[in-house]
Amino acid sequence: MPGISLHVVDVARGVVAEGLSVKVERIDGAGRVLLCRGRIGANGSLGALDTLAAACLPGVYEITLGAGAWYYGHGMADAELPFLGDVTYRFGLADAAQHYHLPVKMTPWGLSCFRGGA
Numbered sequence: 724m725p726g727i728s729l730h731v732v733d734v735a736r737g738v739v740a741e742g743l744s745v746k747v748e749r750i751d752g753a754g755r756v757l758l759c760r761g762r763i764g765a766n767g768s769l770g771a772l773d774t775l776a777a778a779c780l781p782g783v784y785e786i787t788l789g790a791g792a793w794y795y796g797h798g799m800a801d802a803e804l805p806f807l808g809d810v811t812y813r814f815g816l817a818d819a820a821q822h823y824h825l826p827v828k829m830t831p832w833g834l835s836c837f838r839g840g841a
Contacts, residue, residue: 726776727816728824729769729786730839735799735830739767742796744789747772749782750813758784779819786825786836787811794831805831812836 727747731740743763749756758778759771791808807829816823824839 724776725820725822726779727772727784728822729763729772729827730767730824731763731788731827731829732767733830734828739763739765740793740827740829741765741767743793745769746787747775748785748787749778749780750785751782755785779816779823781817781819783813783815785811785813788827788829788834790829790831790834799831807831807833810834814838 729745731743731745732738733740740763744760745763746760747758747769749758758775759769761769761771764770788810790810791805794807795805812825812827814823814825825836826839827834827836
């Protein structure tokens with residue numbers, strides 16, 4: 724199934740990042756197109772992406788994760804100004820017929836994201 728999916732895990736605690744705010748945008752010649760905004764669900768994914776396969780055209784995309792606020796809200800940031808704030812991950816979608824799965828592994832001090840095999 725074509726489209727984009729996202730799965731976010733807090734590897735510092737070994738749980739999905741339920742409630743984490745996420746924004747997904749496509750960047751084109753006219754600027755940014757907001758595809759969806761939402762929160763990670765109890766299954767670790769962003770359900771709002773499930774209906775966006777038709778909106779996934781070849782191009783450049785960004786996901787923005789509210790990591791700092793999420794960790795601060797869970798008592799895992801040292802101060803009101805946590806090490807991570809909003810984290811943006813930019814990626815290219817070359818073939819709209821393929822599925823692009825983005826597994827995100829994060830801690831209060833960093834994160835990793837890659838194209839997975841979903």
